[in-house]
Amino acid sequence: MKKSVFYILFSILCLNAYSQTVITGKVTLQQGELLPGANVYLQGTYDGTSSNENGQFILKTKKTGPFDLHVEFMGYEPFSQKIELKGDTIRLNIQLKEAFNQLNAVTITAGTFEASDKKQAVTITPLDMVTTAGARGDVFGALQSLPGTTTNGESGRLFVKGGDSEESQTYIDGSLVYVPYNSSAPNQSTRGRFNPFMFKGTIFSTGGYSAEYGQALSSVLLLNTNDMPAEDQLDLSFLSIGVEAAGTKLWKDGAVTGSLTYSNLAPYMNLTTQNYHWIHAPESATGALSLRQKTGKTGMFKFYSSFNKNTFTINQENLEPGESSFDYKLANDNYFMNASWNGHLSEKWAMNSAASFTNNKDDIRYDQTTVGKKIVGAHVKNVFNYLFTEKFSLKFGGELFTKTFSQNVTMPAEIHDNSFTNHIIAGFTEAQLYASSKFVTRIGARAEYSDYLKNFKLSPRLSTAYKITDKSQFSLAYGWFYQNPIDDYLLYTNHLNPECADHYTFSYQSSIDNRTLRIELYYKDYKDLVKTNGDDFYLPTSYSNHGSGYAKGLDLFWRDNKTIKNGDYWISYSYLDTKRDYQNFPNEAVPTFASKHNLSVVYKHWFSGLRSLASVNFKYSSPRVYNDPNSQVFNGERMLPYRTLDLSWSFLYRKNIIIYGAVTNLPGFKNEFGRRYATSTDAGGNYPSVAIEPSSNRFYVLACFITLTRKGDANQLDKIE
Amino acid sequence: MKKIILSIAVVLVSLVSMAQKPEFLQTMSETLSLFSTCKNVADYQALGNKFQMIANVEKSEWLPLYYHAYCYILMSFMEPTDATKKDSYLDIAEKSIVKLIELAPNESEVYALQSFYYVGRLVVDPMERGQKFSALSGQAVGKSLALDPANPRAKMIKLQGDIGAAPYMGLDPKSFCPQAKELLASWDNFKPKSALYPSWGKEQVEGIVKGCQ
Incomplete structure (x- = not known):
């Protein structure tokens, strides 16, 4: 017995010592290309090698018996084969299959501009939002340098692909912002309520968007707020038009930021020439609080709440014959709250919950008239995402919108006191399927019921993308989009249906080495637009869904941050052909907000010697139309083309101090946005009128941003995560 | 008899598992020696x-x-x-x-490497990523130095970061030269815990010091 044990042990040792197995072969890819650098090894041992530049490998081992041979290379599915090591030579030719990875796979780009630092070859980044000249530090302003948008200087809101500004919706962390813009005087440009520094990423979809989003005929803007701040800090901002202080305090897995902002344009307006007479220059105060808390391994809870008060009084010329000018006074109170949680419930389940609440009050007084407007809105939403496999996922969820709009108009002779409440309940589902890393399809549907209109709508959505080469792809999107008529109509009637637009979008995108080209063709078919028949506005019978229209166009985008060292430029051009018959139009006509040709050229340069980032933005929009009641032709007049050349300069004075200066319309191009007409004729039978001009021909901003931290070396650009 | 077989087996098993350690040490040091090639x-x-x-x-x-x-x-x-x-x-x-x-x-070297990794992310696109990753890199270096204030790799990464950022901040990169010289002079005073522990980084400091002349 002893002998036999000894013998067995001895023979094992001998085998170990003397037999050597050689495994040799080559590693190739599916297309037969040789793969150097692949890791070839016996599992559970130190015996391994890498394939050489010809894809060949030689692995020598003294081990015997059954083993698993593994071959691995990043981006490819690992290969494994059982082999028996017996001291001979084993020849193996191994082919690796490309692993499916959503990060490298094709993405749907039709109609979508995404801004984040996560991806290479993004079309626009968060930094752009704050450093692009002409953006005026406004999210919406920055988006107006992208194709598909038309700048309307008398509005400042987003007008997308032949759509009215009411057709765009804004979401923060998944929930709706009912009132994304500040209140402004008639025919004066407004800006967004939110500081672009708040956001780490932006998705701007100009058509064909996911079934998750409804109640928007033209576009959705999805803003995602920053995650955890890096450290405790105090930010102080001094601008020529106001001041802001923001403090951030961190704790384990959580943080709170509080900020106070005050702005007053009076000192600035007294120094510069204004086209209007302001009795009380715009003055506003905002307090905001935001909370961040990580929950578990993947979860993140975010809360944001703000209160804003804004007032101004502007003197307006009274065009009615024989009347004198009057003061237009506005006071706005806006409370906004937004909360969200998102994270993984398990490896396959992800959930995103969001809620928002808005209470917005406008109090307007002019010429013996007072108008009180109030919007109280809430939105709750829950979305689940289930990942069946890496290639197939299903998203579904539901949401509830409620909104009460009330308006009181008191004039010397009449009083109109109206309000309505609407609830919309909606459910949506969407499947995303990758046939391969080259081809993806997203198919979904959305069902919506509006209780005020007693109307149910089902909207299908379909989009797909195909990668032609490594660097270029096609994408298509199609869908039906519904949106309830604007509040001003719903105040007087609920005998209306939602308006409708069908979108067809085709896009081509190519990104090579930090140069991106995008070409997009689209067609939008508008149906059931609301028309008014000229009867009194308060009669429900004045409104019908008999309107219609179309918009078609071509968008071009070229961005290059490669060719010029330290330089970066992009060119956007949009061609738009649109007509519609809606509102008070007597026939199909080009709407006032549309320009046929829109061009925006942005150039940025980093001067390292000067520690400065400079940006120039030139914009041109071909003349828009407007209506002259003295003329027989509806919308037959043409405005001046819109031109502006904007400059901005950011200078890093110290590690934690940025000095910023900007001027819009440096050359002082004359811009006019049509004319405003009186409602009654003068003695000669004509409607008197006055040109609508921008508030001033040029606008200057000077600012200083200071960040105080314990270490003292952060600056406010840190906020752009 | 069974007992004997059992005890042999136990001895064998423990021999094999003990052998693991020398094999690990040997393979590691062999593999580490390949860095120079x-x-x-x-x-x-x-x-x-x-x-x-x-x-x-x-x-x-x-x-x-x-x-x-x-x-x-x-x-x-x-x-x-x-x-x-x-x-x-x-x-x-x-x-x-x-x-x-x-x-x-709780290993200082781990965070020093993490910081180095963030620097890698940063240099891919300094314009867009500079602020974020310099902050993250700084945090990781902070952790590393808190665990071991003498860690020369952490010091080196911090120094490189400061020098890299200097032109943007209106500082003279050469103002860091005394620090670099001091770090180089004291480099060999730091004794890694074992032969397998990280020891890289001296060349980078030598590079910085060379740039000072």
């Missing part, structure tokens, strides 16, 4: 593969993972232009760093 991305990849293999076997050891991540970070620095490739190397390094932090949460 690496000249290009492919060489570092082959070396990284070896460390990966060792890490697969030695699931409780952090050093193989450390060097695996280190190789891939170096690869991203060596890749001349392709930003997507640089990021894909760093994606791999990132996975190992996440595991490293779980395995050795």
Whole structure:
């Protein structure tokens, strides 16, 4: 017995010592290309090698018996084969299959501009939002340098692909912002309520968007707020038009930021020439609080709440014959709250919950008239995402919108006191399927019921993308989009249906080495637009869904941050052909907000010697139309083309101090946005009128941003995560 | 008899498991000696593969993972232009760093490497990523130095970061020369805990000091 044990042990040792197995072969890819650098090894041992530049490998081992041979290379599915090591030579030719990875796979780009630092070859980044000249530090302003948008200087809101500004919706962390813009005087440009520094990423979809989003005929803007701040800090901002202080305090897995902002344009307006007479220059105060808390391994809870008060009084010329000018006074109170949680419930389940609440009050007084407007809105939403496999996922969820709009108009002779409440309940589902890393399809549907209109709508959505080469792809999107008529109509009637637009979008995108080209063709078919028949506005019978229209166009985008060292430029051009018959139009006509040709050229340069980032933005929009009641032709007049050349300069004075200066319309191009007409004729039978001009021909901003931290070396650009 | 077989078996098993350690030590030191032969991305990849293999076997050891991540970070620095490739190397390094932090949460070297990794992310696109990753890199260096205030690699990374940022901040890069010289002079005073522990970084400091003259 002893002998036999000894013998067995001895023979094992001998085998170990003397037999050597050689495994040799080559590693190739599916297309037969040789793969150097692949890791070839016996599992559970130190015996391994890498394939050489010809894809060949030689692995020598003294081990015997059954083993698993593994071959691995990043981006490819690992290969494994059982082999028996017996001291001979084993020849193996191994082919690796490309692993499916959503990060490298094709993405749907039709109609979508995404801004984040996560991806290479993004079309626009968060930094752009704050450093692009002409953006005026406004999210919406920055988006107006992208194709598909038309700048309307008398509005400042987003007008997308032949759509009215009411057709765009804004979401923060998944929930709706009912009132994304500040209140402004008639025919004066407004800006967004939110500081672009708040956001780490932006998705701007100009058509064909996911079934998750409804109640928007033209576009959705999805803003995602920053995650955890890096450290405790105090930010102080001094601008020529106001001041802001923001403090951030961190704790384990959580943080709170509080900020106070005050702005007053009076000192600035007294120094510069204004086209209007302001009795009380715009003055506003905002307090905001935001909370961040990580929950578990993947979860993140975010809360944001703000209160804003804004007032101004502007003197307006009274065009009615024989009347004198009057003061237009506005006071706005806006409370906004937004909360969200998102994270993984398990490896396959992800959930995103969001809620928002808005209470917005406008109090307007002019010429013996007072108008009180109030919007109280809430939105709750829950979305689940289930990942069946890496290639197939299903998203579904539901949401509830409620909104009460009330308006009181008191004039010397009449009083109109109206309000309505609407609830919309909606459910949506969407499947995303990758046939391969080259081809993806997203198919979904959305069902919506509006209780005020007693109307149910089902909207299908379909989009797909195909990668032609490594660097270029096609994408298509199609869908039906519904949106309830604007509040001003719903105040007087609920005998209306939602308006409708069908979108067809085709896009081509190519990104090579930090140069991106995008070409997009689209067609939008508008149906059931609301028309008014000229009867009194308060009669429900004045409104019908008999309107219609179309918009078609071509968008071009070229961005290059490669060719010029330290330089970066992009060119956007949009061609738009649109007509519609809606509102008070007597026939199909080009709407006032549309320009046929829109061009925006942005150039940025980093001067390292000067520690400065400079940006120039030139914009041109071909003349828009407007209506002259003295003329027989509806919308037959043409405005001046819109031109502006904007400059901005950011200078890093110290590690934690940025000095910023900007001027819009440096050359002082004359811009006019049509004319405003009186409602009654003068003695000669004509409607008197006055040109609508921008508030001033040029606008200057000077600012200083200071960040105080314990270490003292952060600056406010840190906020752009 | 059975007892004898059993005891032999026990002895054998314990011999084998003890043998693991010398084999690990030997394989590691052999593999580490290959660093001096690496000249290009492919060489570092082959070396990284070896460390990966060792890490697969030695699931409780952090050093193989450390060097695996280190190789891939170096690869991203060596890749001349392709930003997507640089990021894909760093994606791999990132996975190992996440595991490293779980395995050795109190090891100063781990955070020094994490900081180095953030520098790798930063240099892919300094304009867009500079602020974010310089902050993250700074935080990681802070952690590393809190665990071991003498860690020369952490000091070196911090120094490089300060010098890199100097022109943007209106400082003279040469103002860091005394610090660099001091670090170089004291470099050899730092004794790694074992022969397998990280010891790289002196050359980089020598490079900085050379630039001062």
